[in-house]
Amino acid sequence: MTLTVLLIVILLAAAAFVLGRRRAARRAEALTGRARAHSRPVQHGAYAMIWVAAPALFVLIALSILSGPISHQLIQTGQPEAVERLEGFRKNAFVADAARVADGEPAQAIWEPEVAQHLAPEGARAARIQTTLMWAGVVGALLAGLVGGLVAFMRIRPDFRARNRVEGWIVGLLLVCSAIAILTTIGIIASLLIDATRFFSAVPLPEFLFGTQWSPQTAIRADQVGSTGAFGALPLFAGTFLIMLIAMAVAAPVGLFAAIYLSEYAGAASRAIIKPVLEILAGVPTVVYGFFAALTVGPAFREGFNTLGRWLVGGPLDGLGQYLMLVQNQMALVAGAVMGIMLIPFVSSLSDDILNAVPQSLRDGSYAMGATKSETVSRVLMPAALPGVAGALLLAMSRAIGETMIVTMAAGLAARLTLNPLDTVTTVTVQIVTLLTGDQEFNSTKTLAAFGLGLTLFVVTLALNVIAQRIVQTYRQQYD
Amino acid sequence: MTETRDALAATRLERLRGGLKRRYAREMRFRMYGILAIAVAVAFLALLLGRIVEQGHTAFYAHEVSVPVYLDPAKIDPSYPQGTNFEQMVAEQQLATQGLSGDAAGPMAAEMRGLFSSELKFQVAEQVAADPSLIGQTVTFDVPVSDDADLFFKGKISRDTPSEQRRLTDRQIGWLDQMEDAGRVHSHFNARLFTSGDSTEAELAGVLGAVVGSALMLMVTALLAIPVGVAAAVYLEEFAPRNRLSALIEVNINNLAAVPSIVYGLLGLALFINWMHLPRSSPLVGGLVLALMALPTIIIATRSSLKAVPPSIREAALAMGASRTQTVFQHVLPLALPGVMTGAIISLAHALGETAPLLLIGMVSFIPGVASSITEPSGALPSLIYIWENASERAFHERTAAAIMVLLAFMIVMNAAAILLRRHFERRW
Incomplete structure (x- = not known):
């Protein structure tokens, strides 16, 4: 599905390029006297293309990064009470099984009847949430592309400095790429810090740094012997x-x-x-x-x-x-x-x-x-x-x-x-x-x-x- | 007066001569240390590669045995041939040829079954299902022997070891000897190693799933890391203003290149799997993690090859009225491209051998199939090596070494490509 949308966006961008170039060429021809267009028609075309592709791709990328966490959150919040009571990892397994049951496949885990009755409706709800999110993203991406393209198209005039704008975009893209290095560092620090602080709230830092006993096996059941960790x-x-x-x-x-x-x-x-x-x-x-x-x-x-x-x-x-x-x-x-x-x-x-x-x-x-x-x-x-x-x-x-x-x-x-x-x-x-x-x-x-x-x-x-x-x-x- | 001075000079000369000898001896020793250090490195490399070839070359062939099977109509249900215990049936028939049958054969059947790969039952069941008219006839099957029997034929299980320390009993060895003497055992190239996925049974395990997984992963890495890395390097080298932000990015990239790979694994686990809910063990996640890891090295390599393009090229282009962007993309980058590609290939080859981050994103699980897309669970070559090394069956050890040879072969090919590229296109200004 994302691939189809991507293909549509590419086609739209190509169309914008061709149309923009033609419009710029026409308007440049119409010029009289010593006046000359500032930028070449190709550069106008590229400008229009960028304005279609950039907003649409932005929406698509944001969606592909965020749809996982958002849908997960939505699915988790509205669950029936019997499911709420499950432990964290069982809850994740329930969601996975619900999707399977809704697809007509058997569940992988064994569930108590009071939980099992929720499998099919929950799966259907999860599927609905995901479809809605996906369609919202698709419509949003196409809309963003069309609006962007229209704005750019209106701007095509012989005295418009399309080349400088396009080059500005290119340099901006390069800057974003080099910023990924910083984002990676932030990502590393954030992901380590978030989970580490949760760990240090359970185990005090001095005990972790200076304790001489390391046996991380924690009890899975409360009645288990000899494994406090x-x-x-x-x-x-x-x-x-x-x-x-x-x-x-x-x-x-x-x-x-x-x-x-x-x-x-x-x-x-x-x-x-x-x-x-x-x-x-x-x-x-x-x-x-x-x-x-x-x-x-x-x-x-x-x-x-x-x-x-x-x-x-x-x-x-x-x-x-x-x-x-x-x-x-x-x-x-x-x-x-x-x-x-x-x-x-x-x-x-x-x-x-x-x-x-x-x-x-x-x-x-x-x-x-x-x-x-x-x-x-x-x-x-x-x-x-x-x-x-x-x-x-x-x-x-x-x-x-x-x-x-x-x-x-x-x-x-x-x-x-x-x-x-x-x-x-x-x-x-x-x-x-x-x-x-x-x-x-x-x-x-x-x-x-x-x-x-x-x-x-x-x-x-x-x-x-x-x-x-x-x-x-x-x-x-x-x-x- | 002069005599004493001469005498002094003479003793001094004497002392210096003696000292000179000592100094030259020291010089020789120092030089020897250097040669010794190099020798240690070279010897270790030779030992490492030698041991791997020594341990692994036997995995490239395997033994098969021809087994005549009487497809007993009393035991096979023609409507459901898969339900038959073919292994037991064959074992009893084999024992019957030894004159052992009925109760006498009972406890021995397990030992006899242990000589054949479980492939036997699948082959027989498939044949019977395809052609039920075979029931009642005797058909000869060529089946792989079990991993222990294979090791025995390769001489890796010695009959001289006391039988309690051996994985084959004396009786089993006797049967294997008989089969070999009857000419029923033949060795052949182990094609299965390259055409099948992982398996819990050593004689059926292959590297294909891992090779495909690694290839998919490397594809994701290349598609992401090369464009982004080159773009970042172009920005830093050609456009970035000399300000704090650029300095920060620079320091950052240098530090990222030295972050331990396992930390990238933790990042991948927290970000891609726990937060973005991308599928575990998938080449997509592996490729993303490796891309983040390869990024700094690609940026550093690209920057140094951009630096190697002389400023005169840029000045000429600018003087002809080209804009900064046009100069970079139409002149500087194409000239730097061979160096860029060389650096990219070398860092991809490095990413291919990276193991630690893959362990954390779930690529150590046992995945028997061959992935057909980047979101399916898949193994990877380095993690397969880790899994097989941990396996308790000895037959996996030779396969581990063989998998290492496959991995090294891929890396050699990639590095050779990079060297050829450099030789062919490198330009000295």
């Missing part, structure tokens, strides 16, 4: 921090030395081979790293530690040996190490840029004093590039904190407050995924907790990014 996120922060630390311990030295080698030692030929390899490493999807971590690195590490443990048992380090023999696949070390490898190309390409930005004169001065390359790098280049490198490492940290797939597949779910890299830990991102996948009821504290975690994650990574970008920028300006 605890939302102390400190173990998650500790796990995230631990894995980030391990990742940086791998990525920072390896990435930095790779960058130093590339920018200071490697010739053009080896650069041409190494750079693409690093780019491929950067292009591998994180789910692939996760697969590798879970099925190759994890078992290999466990095997290694268990063997080491067997070897130590009975010796002076018996306790350590016993512990190592029980190490599991899912340890922080595995997720951290693989994530570190993932970050190598990220660190090296940023540091490479930064090292290349250090002026050649600094290097030349150092060589002239008789310094070797390594001395130049460690005593001249690194101090000069330090702020930039620090910025790059901060960006890598923010990546490590926000990375999801590797930890989801390789780190595990046990929320433990530990800094032992051989332990199973869980992270903020893992918990977001666990809370929101599978069967979920909206609006339970458990689901909302994911948004609380998401907000924390967003704020931390944003802060890291802003600081890092500041540092890198001031560093760049220093040598510009």
